[in-house]
Each structure stands twice: as structure tokens, then as C-alpha cells.
Amino acid sequence: MKLRVTVLGAGFGGLELCSTLSETIGDNLDLTLIDQNDSFFFGFSKLDVMFGRKPPEKVKIPYSSMVKPGVKFKKETIIAIDPVSKKVATQKATYESDILVVALGADYDFSATPGLAEGGNEYYTFGGAEKLREILPRFTKGSAVVGVCGAPFKCPPAPSEGALMLHDFLTRRNVRDACNLSLVIPFGSPIPPSPDSSRSLLKAFEERDIKFIPQRKVSSLNAQKKVAVLDDGTELPCDLFLGIPKHVAPDVVLKSGMTENGWIPVSRTNLLTKFPGVYAIGDVTSVGTPKAGVFAEGAAKIAAASIIASFKGTENDQSYTGAGSCYIEFGKGTVARVDVDFFSGPKPFGVHLNASEALAADKEQFGSSRRERWFGS
Numbered sequence: 280m281k282l283r284v285t286v287l288g289a290g291f292g293g294l295e296l297c298s299t300l301s302e303t304i305g306d307n308l309d310l311t312l313i314d315q316n317d318s319f320f321f322g323f324s325k326l327d328v329m330f331g332r333k334p335p336e337k338v339k340i341p342y343s344s345m346v347k348p349g350v351k352f353k354k355e356t357i358i359a360i361d362p363v364s365k366k367v368a369t370q371k372a373t374y375e376s377d378i379l380v381v382a383l384g385a386d387y388d389f390s391a392t393p394g395l396a397e398g399g400n401e402y403y404t405f406g407g408a409e410k411l412r413e414i415l416p417r418f419t420k421g422s423a424v425v426g427v428c429g430a431p432f433k434c435p436p437a438p439s440e441g442a443l444m445l446h447d448f449l450t451r452r453n454v455r456d457a458c459n460l461s462l463v464i465p466f467g468s469p470i471p472p473s474p475d476s477s478r479s480l481l482k483a484f485e486e487r488d489i490k491f492i493p494q495r496k497v498s499s500l501n502a503q504k505k506v507a508v509l510d511d512g513t514e515l516p517c518d519l520f521l522g523i524p525k526h527v528a529p530d531v532v533l534k535s536g537m538t539e540n541g542w543i544p545v546s547r548t549n550l551l552t553k554f555p556g557v558y559a560i561g562d563v564t565s566v567g568t569p570k571a572g573v574f575a576e577g578a579a580k581i582a583a584a585s586i587i588a589s590f591k592g593t594e595n596d597q598s599y600t601g602a603g604s605c606y607i608e609f610g611k612g613t614v615a616r617v618d619v620d621f622f623s624g625p626k627p628f629g630v631h632l633n634a635s636e637a638l639a640a641d642k643e644q645f646g647s648s649r650r651e652r653w654f655g656s
């Protein structure tokens with residue numbers, strides 16, 4: 280009997296889980312992978328797109344190029360999930376399986392920040408990054424604000440990266456002196472688990488005259504007054520807003536009854552939810568690591584090990600360590616890295632590696648190795 284698995288979401292977590300199951304039990308696997316999109320793109324490729332480093336079509340990897348034993352891909356939108364019966368409905372079909380894995384990521388609630396949808400911009404959706412690609416070259420003077428509208432949010436370094444890369448972009452076009460840059464984030468430091476990374480970033484902000492505003496969120500935008508309003512009522516002059524929208528679990532997940540306080544709780548040991556045979560991995564969970572691809576990937580490996588062990592009737596000796604490496608774009612073609620560990624010690628800690636061109640190459644390799652592993656190209 281083949282193991283029937285349905286995987287919801289072909290992002291970082293879903294792709295890694297399918298790859299591990301396929302290479303380990305491909306001959307005995309009947310896995311359906313469902314995603315509403317026809318192609319995958321890395322979260323960080325949105326930075327490449329918005330600043331014109333890479334054309335949008337170059338960063339998209341079509342799911343049609345994925346050939347994995349035991350895996351079939353369906354481009355469908357999931358409209359209902361029943362975690363008790365493990366039945367899933369899309370706009371086209373219904374799926375039933377022995378194991379269900381929810382890897383649907385995080386969505387955005389634009390309405391939570393009045394004025395954002397009408398007068399602001401964001402670079403957390405692909406469409407938002409494509410729009411900014413057109414808008415940024417027209418910004419030549421005034422105040423730009425990179426601002427977080429809610430926590431938790433994906434990739435904690437990404438707001439800092441956005442500010443540093445915007446500085447570079449404006450400098451290259453000789454308009455930096457006519458622009459003010461501010462960065463608003465809800466933490467006390469740019470990357471709380473890594474004091475060294477935070478210190479490095481704060482130094483980079485100071486050198487580049489980027490105003491860092493910690494412990495604050497952007498609550499609304501007022502296009503008429505051209506201000507971003509912070510959660511303490513402060514009004515920041517704002518001619519250009521690059522926002523990090525409030526994150527929420529996808530609507531279909533919220534309606535499934537699997538969430539508590541907005542996200543799916545899971546066991547740290549094996550990523551199982553409270554529903555037998557139902558796993559959840561990545562940004563859609565409240566497992567305790569940041570919302571980032573490396574952590575979704577790490578969780579996928581552990582969930583896959585648990586699924587394989589129960590299929591083979593063996594003991595699963597792996598558990599989730601919450602460790603991963605995050606790259607940080609520092610501008611000028613350099614990238615730093617922070618190796619973070621969330622669960623091994625009494626509190627999360629990170630080791631910082633200074634920005635360099637060698638780490639920029641390392642980040643490229645990180646992307647191409649996943650592309651190779653998941654798509655064979």
C-alpha cells in the first residue's frame with residue numbers, strides 16, 4: 280500500500296517536504312502537492328525585483344519543471360480544509376489522504392493599516408515588488424519610510440535590508456542627498472537574538488544617515504498630510520512608504536479551526552498538530568521560530584522524518600532544533616549572515632558573520648542549491 284499524502288502549499292516548506300519524502304520513499308509514495316500559483320520564487324527575490332537587480336520573469340521557477348517520483352503537482356486554490364477527516368477541497372476537486380501537511384505560509388491584512396492599500400507601497404508580495412520597480416526610479420527627493428505595520432512578520436532582517444538597499448539605490452542615482460530615510464520596527468534592536476548583527480546594522484544605519492526608530496509600528500498612512508502615523512501617535516513625514524504589512528494566516532486556514540491566536544500550534548518535536556495525521560510547517564505555525572524560509576525548510580525535514588518513521592514503523596530520533604542561517608543584504612554588493620538557534624539554549628542566540636562579497640556568493644549558492652534540489656535545474 281502506498282502512503283497517501285496531501286501537501287498544501289508549494290513554498291519553502293512544502294517543496295522541501297516533498298523532496299525528502301520523494302527521495303526516501305518515492306516508490307511507495309502517492310503525494311499530491313497543491314498550490315494556487317504556477318511558479319515558485321524565493322522571498323528574497325522580491326528585493327531583487329524591486330531594486331531592478333533581476334527581471335521578474337527570471338526569478339520565477341515553474342512548478343511544471345518539478346519531476347519527483349511519487350509526487351504530482353496540482354495548480355488549484357484550496358477553499359476548505361477539514362483537519363478531522365483530512366479532506367481538502369479546491370475549486371476543482373476534493374482530496375483525501377493518510378497524512379495531511381499544511382504549509383500555506385502567511386498572508387497579509389492590508390486593511391489593518393488604514394491608507395496602506397491606497398497610498399502606500401509594500402515589497403512583501405510579488406506584485407508589490409513589481410510595482411515598486413516602476414515607482415522607485417521616479418523618487419528623487421523627500422522622505423522615505425520603511426515601516427513595519429505588525430508583528431510577527433516574515434524575515435526579520437528584511438526591513439533593514441530594504442532601508443540599506445534603498446540607500447544604495449538612491450546613492451547610485453545621485454539623489455540620496457535630497458532624501459531622508461527612516462526605518463520603523465517594533466523591536467528594540469534590528470535583530471534581537473543577535474546583538475552583534477544588530478550592532479553591525481545600527482552602525483550601517485548611522486554611517487548612511489538612516490534614522491532608526493525602534494519599538495514602534497506604523498498604524499496608518501495619511502496621504503493628504505503625507506505622513507506615516509506611528510502607534511504612539513508620532514507623525515513621520517512620508518513621501519514614499521515601503522511597508523511590511525500586518526501578517527495573518529491564510530483565510531482558508533483560519534476557517535479550518537486549526538489556529539489558536541491566529542496561527543497553527545504544533546509540537547516542536549515533530550510538527551504534528553493536535554489533529555492525528557495532520558502536520559503544519561513554516562510561516563503558518565506558531566512553533567516559536569521567526570517566519571523565514573530556512574526555518575520552514577528545517578521544520579519540513581523534521582516533519583518528513585516523522586512521516587517516514589511512522590510509515591516504516593521505526594523510531595523517529597530527530598526533533599526540531601529551530602536553527603538556521605539568515606542572510607542580510609548590507610548594500611554595495613555585500614551580504615552578512617546570522618546563524619541563529621532558537622531552541623538549544625535557555626534563550627535564542629545568533630552568531631554574526633560580517634558582510635562580505637564572499638557571503639553574497641554564499642547566498643547565491645543557497646538559492647541555487649535549493650533550486651537544484653527542488654526542481655533539478
Ligand SMILES: Cc1cc2nc3c(=O)[nH]c(=O)nc-3n(C[C@H](O)[C@H](O)[C@H](O)COP(=O)(O)OP(=O)(O)OC[C@H]3O[C@@H](n4cnc5c(N)ncnc54)[C@H](O)[C@@H]3O)c2cc1C
Binds near residue numbers: 383402572573
Ligand atoms: C522581502 C522578503 C525577503 C525574504 N528573505 C528571506 C531570506 O533571505 N531567507 C529566508 O529564509 N526567508 C526569507 N523570507 C521569508 C520567506 O520567503 C518565507 O518565510 C518562506 O517562504 C516561508 O515558507 P512557507 O513554506 O511557510 O510558506 P511560503 O513559501 O509562503 O509558501 C506558501 C505557499 O502556499 C500557497 N498558498 C497559500 N494559500 C493558498 C491557497 N488558498 N490555495 C493554494 N495555495 C495557497 C502560496 O501560493 C505559497 O506558494 C523573505 C520574505 C520576504 C517577503
